[in-house]
Amino acid sequence: MTLAERMNGMYHDLETLSADERELRTWRRLEQVLETAWDKGGEFASRMDRAGLTLSDIGSLDDWARVPVLRKKDLVTMQGKGPRMGGLLACEWGDLRRIYQSPGPIFDPEGHGPDYWGWAEAFHAAGFRKRDVVQMTFSYHLTPAGLMLEEPLREIGCAVIPAGPGNTDKQLELLTSLPVTGFVGMASYLRIIADKAQSMGLDLKKDLQLEVAFVAAERLPESLRRGLEEDFGMLVRQGYGTADLGCIAYECPVLGGMHLSNRCHVEICDPLTYEPLPLGETGEVVVTPFGTVYPLLRFATGDLSYLLDQPCECGRTSLRLGGIVGRVDDTAKVKGQFVYPSQVAEVAACYEQIGSWQLVVSNPGGRDRLELRLALTAPLDEQEFIQAFQAKCKLRPELKVLGDDDSMPADAPALVDNRVFE
Numbered sequence: 466m467t468l469a470e471r472m473n474g475m476y477h478d479l480e481t482l483s484a485d486e487r488e489l490r491t492w493r494r495l496e497q498v499l500e501t502a503w504d505k506g507g508e509f510a511s512r513m514d515r516a517g518l519t520l521s522d523i524g525s526l527d528d529w530a531r532v533p534v535l536r537k538k539d540l541v542t543m544q545g546k547g548p549r550m551g552g553l554l555a556c557e558w559g560d561l562r563r564i565y566q567s568p569g570p571i572f573d574p575e576g577h578g579p580d581y582w583g584w585a586e587a588f589h590a591a592g593f594r595k596r597d598v599v600q601m602t603f604s605y606h607l608t609p610a611g612l613m614l615e616e617p618l619r620e621i622g623c624a625v626i627p628a629g630p631g632n633t634d635k636q637l638e639l640l641t642s643l644p645v646t647g648f649v650g651m652a653s654y655l656r657i658i659a660d661k662a663q664s665m666g667l668d669l670k671k672d673l674q675l676e677v678a679f680v681a682a683e684r685l686p687e688s689l690r691r692g693l694e695e696d697f698g699m700l701v702r703q704g705y706g707t708a709d710l711g712c713i714a715y716e717c718p719v720l721g722g723m724h725l726s727n728r729c730h731v732e733i734c735d736p737l738t739y740e741p742l743p744l745g746e747t748g749e750v751v752v753t754p755f756g757t758v759y760p761l762l763r764f765a766t767g768d769l770s771y772l773l774d775q776p777c778e779c780g781r782t783s784l785r786l787g788g789i790v791g792r793v794d795d796t797a798k799v800k801g802q803f804v805y806p807s808q809v810a811e812v813a814a815c816y817e818q819i820g821s822w823q824l825v826v827s828n829p830g831g832r833d834r835l836e837l838r839l840a841l842t843a844p845l846d847e848q849e850f851i852q853a854f855q856a857k858c859k860l861r862p863e864l865k866v867l868g869d870d871d872s873m874p875a876d877a878p879a880l881v882d883n884r885v886f887e
């Protein structure tokens with residue numbers, strides 16, 4: 466199949482809705498979720514009750530941010546509170562199709578219906594097409610990854626090899642003895658397979674037939690993507706989702722962000738107040754999937770990202786996430802501004818002379834102080850660096866260049882919060 470054939474076309478009409486159409490559809494779907502959760506889910510009713518709200522208080526999309534969030538880290542305890550996962554599940558256990566378990570431990574219930582987790586449009590955007598032969602290297606055991614990501618392949622009409630993770634020799638044997646055109650798994654694992662194949666003298670373009678890869682579950686450095694695309698002569702696209710929610714966003718042929726999925730409502734919120742932030746600002750990803758079996762309303766993922774508002778050349782009209790920049794637990798609010806180690810890393814990466822760095826937040830006399838400790842391998846223009854830091858992170862750090870006597874352990878945390886609040 467040609468590259469153009471893989472990159473063209475939409476999976477369904479929802480991908481090109483106008484902003485008004487999308488808003489109307491979003492609210493209609495949210496209303497269904499809201500009513501189901503209110504009627505059947507004890508958890509949601511009590512969450513609303515604690516906030517002094519009833520169903521009639523949420524009458525439009527404008528009211529949506531009034532719905533109190535459900536934080537991922539609270540799921541473990543809530544799922545254990547009584548029948549039907551503490552009232553989170555809107556049906557009986559036996560009505561489900563599958564029940565998975567992810568680390569936590571957290572149960573992930575799966576309902577019936579085609580493409581339940583909503584990944585089909587993501588796989589189509591990544592270039593997967595009918596009659597592809599796809600090697601699935603995510604686990605099929607207990608966690609949802611393998612089966613969850615096999616559903617969309619079935620919808621599109623691909624044949625799947627349920628290889629599961631590990632056993633690189635076996636993976637390579639499959640890749641060379643069958644006409645495998647698609648790979649699903651972690652990009653870092655595809656790199657391991659590629660290195661092994663090359664060490665055995667195989668030609669990745671001639672001896673293998675890979676044309677597309679869908680990767681997830683880890684940060685994808687552009688250098689890793691480029692290397693794989695060049696070595697195999699293939700497309701590598703990533704998706705973003707969680708075991709609780711399914712698909713949240715995905716890349717299209719045009720790189721530079723991940724389109725929001727049409728099967729959920731996504732907000733970027735202040736991680737403390739959960740108020741939606743203006744477009745472009747970094748905050749916590751809060752998601753409400755449109756499914757009614759396990760209605761997770763305003764589910765706060767703990768992931769940090771931001772939305773891009775420029776239209777995408779691919780023709781899809783949904784907004785795009787600019788990438789996952791970190792976890793809420795790894796951030797701190799300093800002088801009213803969240804500081805994200807991943808953003809600091811981006812700035813530091815532009816200066817070769819910075820060997821390592823660490824952010825230290827303190828509050829002497831009750832005033833926030835942001836110190837950036839630097840281990841340098843050569844002199845640094847500190848003023849220039851501070852300006853670059855400020856442009857990216859909106860905060861001005863005090864630099865402390867470590868001398869030969871000070872050392873920074875290799876496993877030192879990127880952010881240390883030493884503030885005392887009395």
Ligand SMILES: [Zn+2]
Pocket residue numbers: 717718719724777778779780781
């Ligand atoms: Zn696009």
